[in-house]
Amino acid sequence: MTKPYLELENLAKSYDGRTHALRSVNLSVAKGEFITFLGPSGSGKTTTLMLIAGFEAASEGEIRVNGASITRVPPHRRDIGIVFQNYALFPHRTALGNVMFPLQMRKVPKAEAAEKARAMLDLVGLARFADRHPREMSGGQQQRVALARALVFDPALLLLDEPLGALDKNLREGLQIEIKRIQRSLGVTTIFVTHDQSEAMAMSDRIVVFEGGRIQQAGAPLEVYNRPANEFVARFVGDSNLLPIRLTDPAAGLGEIAGMGSVRVPAQPGRQTEDRATLLLRPEAFGLPDGEATNAFRMRVGAVVHFGDSALLIGRAGEAEIRARLPGLAAQGIAEGTEISLSWNPASAHLLPVAKEA
Structure with missing residues (x-):
């Protein structure tokens, strides 16, 4: 050391x-x-x-x-x-x-x-x-x-x-x-x-x-x-999506998010079934599904903010507000009010530790 x-x-x-x-x-x-x-x-x-x-x-x-x-x-x-x-x-x-x-x-x-x-x-x-x-x-x-x-x-x-x-x-x-x-x-x-x-x-x-x-x-x-x-x-560090998740099979990395349904996350050994946690997904973790995509869901787009090389899509999946950043070319043609499919890789997700009571 x-x-x-x-x-x-x-x-x-x-x-x-x-x-x-x-x-x-x-x-x-x-x-x-x-x-x-x-x-x-x-x-x-x-x-x-x-x-x-x-x-x-x-x-x-x-x-x-x-x-x-x-x-x-x-x-x-x-x-x-x-x-x-x-x-x-x-x-x-x-x-x-x-x-x-x-x-x-x-x-x-x-x-x-x-x-x-x-x-x-x-x-x-x-x-x-x-x-x-x-x-x-x-x-x-x-x-x-x-x-x-x-x-x-x-x-x-x-x-x-x-x-x-x-x-x-x-x-x-x-x-x-x-x-x-x-x-x-x-x-x-x-x-x-x-x-x-x-x-x-x-x-x-x-x-x-x-x-x-x-x-x-x-x-x-x-x-x-x-x-x-x-x-x-x-x-505080970067843009974030913080989504409440219920773990249905922690050891297998299975959970459920309102608006997304059943999802795969990194395995959580030691966690109990039905535990509730907060899932962090950065906006760039999302992409347009290609073939048999993992964790695919539908989002209604409420706003599109273009940066040239990328675009920030702000919308809702059920009750969850989602912020997704896509490459500029991939976001072309996506307009406010449309419904699109998105997906994310389980490896890009992070389950935050349960906050300790003060």
Whole structure:
């Protein structure tokens, strides 16, 4: 087992001593990992980041980096690089001057600091903008200067607090690729905070999903997407169909869904006949039946949303509302108000664990 580089142990935060913004957070991060904290506003992701940075004090628990506790170490001694959404660049300094600043604070000789800063600007693709001030640069360029400044002193950790939130879609997607490239080339352990699911899926080695001040699930992007730990994760990460199912023969993977009739699902050894559960089907799990299709059913289409390469069909099968995404060509000719046949493969389904009563 890989030795943890960053460890959060029973981390908790309360601002008034009664209600908790964060409770019982435990997480181990390997050196060089790119971890994304994902969740809605108020879920605890940013609070956790602020505790790691030292801008907030933990009410309980420990934070360790490379085996040493930093829980009570002041922020300026934690050796952490941070990039915020608003860039926080010095307007009177050039790009080079901004990147040199952390080295100057560490008493690095001027010539050495300038050499390191220029190398870092080159790494982020801004070598020719070294003498420009922030006001003379685009939002994306300013963000890359902020990233270079956070990395120039070889930090133990890199923390990114929704750094792409203010950028337009195309620029944001381009910077996602750039940030991941730079992170991999340097091997810096990185914590990235976002509420954008697609951003988390595209960039992360692992996603940590927060809600209610707790970690709901931590896992590889496809694990979180295909096998969510609970209904919250299933609803928050990606589009979903959550269908009540009654298991008629769990060991054989047989069940019944209102509006679809008898269906096949992955075998459920250990479950009891007549158990009720929630079945997760992602919209892309559905297709048009071809020959003897498994789990075929009829759906009345209520709305069609075209995206060019695909189309989202929203309709009903009995009492169940279904969201199905088909390739653009397959969806041609399907109109609102029509009834169509759809099917899905049992392997694409996931039965969610039964929620524990509070």
